[in-house]
Each structure stands twice: as C-alpha cells, then as structure tokens.
Amino acid sequence: MKSAQEEATARLRQIEKVGVKGDTQGQKDSLVDELVRSSQRLQKCTTDYEILSTMTVTFFRNLQRIDELIDQVSDRLKFEPTSYSAEEIESIIQEQSANTKAISELLRFVENEGQEIIMKSASESFTSEIRRECEKIPQIIAKRSAKWHEFVSTKSTVLEETKKVKEFEKQLTEIEKTISHLQRQLMEMKSHLGNSPQAVDMCKGELKKLEEQITMWSMVKNLFGNHIVLYKRAVHGLFPDTAETDSGKDLVTLCQESGWIDSFGSLQHLQHHLS
Structure with a gap:
C-alpha cells in the first residue's frame, strides 16, 4: 500500500x-x-x-x-x-x-x-x-488444539475410572445387603430348629450351604473392596498402571474368575428353597 x-x-x-x-x-x-x-x-x-x-x-x-x-x-x-x-x-x-x-x-x-x-x-x-x-496462524491453532485434546483425554480417563469406582461401590452395597440377608436367614433357621438334634441333623446340609454362601459373599466383598482401593489409587494417579486391571468387569465376571461359577443362580436357588 x-x-x-x-x-x-x-x-x-x-x-x-x-x-x-x-x-x-x-x-x-x-x-x-x-x-x-x-x-x-x-x-x-x-x-x-x-x-x-x-x-x-x-x-x-x-x-x-x-x-x-x-x-x-x-x-x-x-x-x-x-x-x-x-x-x-x-x-x-x-x-x-x-x-x-x-x-x-x-x-x-x-x-x-x-x-x-x-x-x-x-x-x-x-x-x-x-x-x-x-x-503462522495454523501453528497458533495447532497448539491450542493439542493442549485441549490432551486435557480432554486426561479428564475423560479420570471420569471414566471414577465412574467404575462408583459402580463397584454400588455393587459392594448390594453384596453387603446380600450378606446381611443370608446372615438373618441363618440365624432364623437356627432359632427355628431350636435344640432338637434331629431337626439340626436333617437341615445340616442346608445350614452348611447357607454358611458357605455367606463365606463366599464375604470373599466377594473383600475382592470388591480391593478393586475399589486400586481404582481410587489409579484415579489419584498414585498407580497409573492399575487403572487397566480388571477394567470394566462386573460382579458375575469376578465371581466366575474366582471359581464361584453361577453364584447368583446358587443364591437364588437357596433363597427359593429356604422360603
């Protein structure tokens, strides 16, 4: 000009x-x-x-x-x-x-x-x-874009892992309810049998199954507790690698991998049998 x-x-x-x-x-x-x-x-x-x-x-x-x-x-x-x-x-x-x-x-x-x-x-x-x-304009935009996508990627990972923690915690609450329910059933059954050796002997198998169910669910509870701790550590960045451990596995998968095949079915069968 x-x-x-x-x-x-x-x-x-x-x-x-x-x-x-x-x-x-x-x-x-x-x-x-x-x-x-x-x-x-x-x-x-x-x-x-x-x-x-x-x-x-x-x-x-x-x-x-x-x-x-x-x-x-x-x-x-x-x-x-x-x-x-x-x-x-x-x-x-x-x-x-x-x-x-x-x-x-x-x-x-x-x-x-x-x-x-x-x-x-x-x-x-x-x-x-x-x-x-x-x-130079494309370089200016590229820097902002890279910074933004890096931020989104990091935050998305934290949110998704936190969501898994919350889902585990909800399932843990259900497990605790199941344990309490089974414990009440065991106490009620023992109270109903009273001091009759014959009645106790007749229900010995059912009592054992009920005690095994309580033990199994207690182990599942501990397993979930450990998973929640690991996920919380991963979210806080203390142990980044643990975020990939058993990622996304639900209760059924965890029970199956632990050798407790069809634990839900067993519980429902037992509850139906005792009702």
Missing part, C-alpha cells in the same frame, strides 16, 4: 510540472490515465488491508472465545471426582462430551478462518512480511 501511495504522489507531481511547462494535451491525458490507474491500485490496496484487518480481528476474537470456553470447562472439572455419585459423574461426562463437541467445532471454524486469511494475504497488495505472519 505504501508503494501505491508513493506512486500516486509521484504522478500528481509530474502532472503539476506538465501543467506548468504547458506540454501537449496528449501528454497530459497520458499522465492522467496513469494517475487513475495508480489511484485504483491504491484503492485496491486500501480495501484489501481493511478486509484483512477485519478478518484478522474476527479470527483472534474467536480464538479468545475458545480460550475462555476452555478455561470455563477446565474450572468446571477442577473437583474431587470420588466425592460425586455415579449419576453425577455420568452427568459430568455428558456435559464434557457436549463441551468437547462445541470446542472442536469452534476450532474447525477458526481453522477455516485462518486458511481464508492466508489466501487473502497472498494478494500482491501485501508484503512478504505480512504473508509470513499470516502463515
């Missing part, structure tokens, strides 16, 4: 000299035509600079908006996850998923804006220095 201004100024001075010297009309017309072309070039440069400036300001405003959203999401996730219930953790996971989608869409949008700025800066109206500065 500076060169266009200098050219227009030079043309004006030349016209002034021609007017003073009284040169031919043809020379004057030629100089006027050149001045018009210089003026048009200057106008084009001015317009291009205005457009590029507007595009650049809009781009950095959108980039600032992304930074603010990332900060908001980061602040929202600065909490002790194990203090929340499984339902609350699931709600936070859904919220983070929506935020991730929104920020990813904004990042794609500013990427397109950046490409448009680079294409616009390729015009002959701009210096090589301006073009080089515009070509």
Whole structure:
C-alpha cells in the first residue's frame, strides 16, 4: 500500500510540472490515465488491508472465545471426582462430551478462518512480511488444539475410572445387603430348629450351604473392596498402571474368575428353597 501511495504522489507531481511547462494535451491525458490507474491500485490496496484487518480481528476474537470456553470447562472439572455419585459423574461426562463437541467445532471454524486469511494475504497488495505472519496462524491453532485434546483425554480417563469406582461401590452395597440377608436367614433357621438334634441333623446340609454362601459373599466383598482401593489409587494417579486391571468387569465376571461359577443362580436357588 505504501508503494501505491508513493506512486500516486509521484504522478500528481509530474502532472503539476506538465501543467506548468504547458506540454501537449496528449501528454497530459497520458499522465492522467496513469494517475487513475495508480489511484485504483491504491484503492485496491486500501480495501484489501481493511478486509484483512477485519478478518484478522474476527479470527483472534474467536480464538479468545475458545480460550475462555476452555478455561470455563477446565474450572468446571477442577473437583474431587470420588466425592460425586455415579449419576453425577455420568452427568459430568455428558456435559464434557457436549463441551468437547462445541470446542472442536469452534476450532474447525477458526481453522477455516485462518486458511481464508492466508489466501487473502497472498494478494500482491501485501508484503512478504505480512504473508509470513499470516502463515503462522495454523501453528497458533495447532497448539491450542493439542493442549485441549490432551486435557480432554486426561479428564475423560479420570471420569471414566471414577465412574467404575462408583459402580463397584454400588455393587459392594448390594453384596453387603446380600450378606446381611443370608446372615438373618441363618440365624432364623437356627432359632427355628431350636435344640432338637434331629431337626439340626436333617437341615445340616442346608445350614452348611447357607454358611458357605455367606463365606463366599464375604470373599466377594473383600475382592470388591480391593478393586475399589486400586481404582481410587489409579484415579489419584498414585498407580497409573492399575487403572487397566480388571477394567470394566462386573460382579458375575469376578465371581466366575474366582471359581464361584453361577453364584447368583446358587443364591437364588437357596433363597427359593429356604422360603
């Protein structure tokens, strides 16, 4: 744009000299035509600079908006996850998923804006220095994108593992209820049999099965307790590798792997038989 201004100024001075010297009309017309072309070039440069400036300001405003959203999401996730219930953790996971989608869409949008700025800066109206500065835009976006995705990946892992902890804790509560129920049944049966040796002998097998069930569920309870401790340590980053241990296994799988095949079926059969 500076060169266009200098050219227009030079043309004006030349016209002034021609007017003073009284040169031919043809020379004057030629100089006027050149001045018009210089003026048009200057106008084009001015317009291009205005457009590029507007595009650049809009781009950095959108980039600032992304930074603010990332900060908001980061602040929202600065909490002790194990203090929340499984339902609350699931709600936070859904919220983070929506935020991730929104920020990813904004990042794609500013990427397109950046490409448009680079294409616009390729015009002959701009210096090589301006073009080089515009070509740095993809690097600016890439740094933010990498930082965001690293943050999301880390937080998603923590939330998912915390959710598993909460699910284990819920199952542990059910196990404790089952143990209490079996213990009550055992006490009621012994109370019903009283001091009759014959009755005790007749129900000896059922009493043994009931005691075995209580022992089995107590072992399952301890197993779950150990898993919960491991997952909590993994969530806190004390033992990162333990997060993969028995990941996602439910109670049935754990019982089967521990040699307690069809423990649920056995319990239901026993409860039905004793009812």
